[in-house]
Amino acid sequence: MSVRLRSEALFAESLKHTPGGVNSPVRAFRAVGGTPFFAASASGSRVSDVDGNSYIDYVGTWGPAILGHAAPPIVRAIQSAAERGTSFGIPHSQEVTMAQRVKSLVPSVEKVRFCNSGTEATMSAIRLARGFTGRDRIIKFDGCYHGHSDGLLVKAGSGALTLGNPDSAGVPAAVAQQTVVLPFNDPEALREVFQNQGRDIAAVILELVPANAGLYLPQPGYLELLRQLTRDHGTVLIADEVMTGFRLGPAGAQGGFGLTPDLSCFGKIIGGGLPVGAFGGRADIMDYLAPLGPVYQAGTLSGNPLAMAAGLAALEALQSTDAWSRLENLGGELEQGMVAVAKAAQIPVQFQRIGSMFCGYFTNQPVWNLADAMHSDRARFARFFHGMLDRGVYLAPSQFEAGFISTAHTSADIEATVRAAESVFASW
Ligand code: HOZ
Secondary structure (H helix, E strand, C coil): CCCCHHHHHHHHHHHHHCHHHCCCHHHHCCCCCCCCCCEEEEEECEEEECCCCEEEECCHHHCCCCCCECCHHHHHHHHHHHHHCCCCCCCCHHHHHHHHHHHHHCCCCCEEEEECCHHHHHHHHHHHHHHHHCCCEEEEECCCCCCCCHHHCCCCCHHHHHCCCCCCCCCCHHHHCCEEEECCCCHHHHHHHHHHHHHHEEEEEECCCCCCCCCCCCCCCHHHHHHHHHHHCCCEEEEECCCCCCCCCCCHHHHHHCCCCCEEEEEHHHHCCCCCEEEEECHHHHCCECCCCCECCCCCCCCCHHHHHHHHHHHHHHHCCCHHHHHHHHHHHHHHHHHHHHHHCCCCCEEEEECCEEEEECCCCCCCCHHHHCCCCHHHHHHHHHHHHHCCEECCCCCCCCEECCCCCCHHHHHHHHHHHHHHHHHC
């Protein structure tokens, strides 16, 4: 069992100054108990804490670290960009290069705008869809998380769900009422709402692979139905690819599923580990943005040169190597190993995976939506989490988050992870 006395002392100090001791709720370990460890440094597939413990990291700063931590091409790009200026607030060439790169990778994106986070991207995409259609109502899916703007914090996943507050206080009822929430993978619910309210729906926003209530996949035909209904009703289809973008392949989840959304939202990988977001899509919709159109959206640090440089370095490194097939192989090894040790220990686990994203639910029932995910034994997850942490493996401290593999992970890391799980199961 690793000792974390310095982390504990820092957390006690932090609690005096910051609400809950953390700058984002899901970091607080509330769902699994105990206190969070404090990072000292991170490199490759590992993160080290202030007590000198080292962990194989499957959180990867919640997704951006697809090349592993402190990847040399990204560090070099940031260093060299910083020497030319850390922020301009003036257009610069790397914004153009990045826009060209995004368009070349994601064919549904005809125009793109950069902002500072995934939350900004989804919030802005929703406003744009409303401005474009002249409608107010939107549809989201329960358990999907699209950042913490008001209208999207309704039946949300991620930290909100982790802490049992999927509907946040402070969101005006009038705003929440404009959000229709549907269960994922339920074609009948979708058809019904479009039949009754279709002409009032500005946008449907979804994670094509919901990964903020654990991880589950769209059933065959579901995304196609969604595309058809939104097209028929003049509703803007918004793909939230903040987690899946550039991770599940060059064109993200939409590339894999052959879906052409009207707008897409990005973050995480596109900033190479620096704060960034982006939204883009059909030019006729994007041109509704100021200064061309009437929908206002802005940001002092938008298109920040360090973030653009880091993101470009990340995308270049992914494209110039066999990154996505390597990630698929590593994911396959992890899946195979975890399923085998759970089976041997007779522990019911649904191990869900797509590419380098994964989640294990402690249930013997298949998981296709939030209601299914809620069947997982969360007390068991908490014990598993701590058992793994004590054996040097860091998973997200919540049942309702996905795990991420990076290109810096090795088969030896995967094997060590599987052996750690085997040892945890054996101790139960
Ligand atoms: N944005 C991440 C969604 N799973 C979680 C990070 C956070 O909320 O701090």
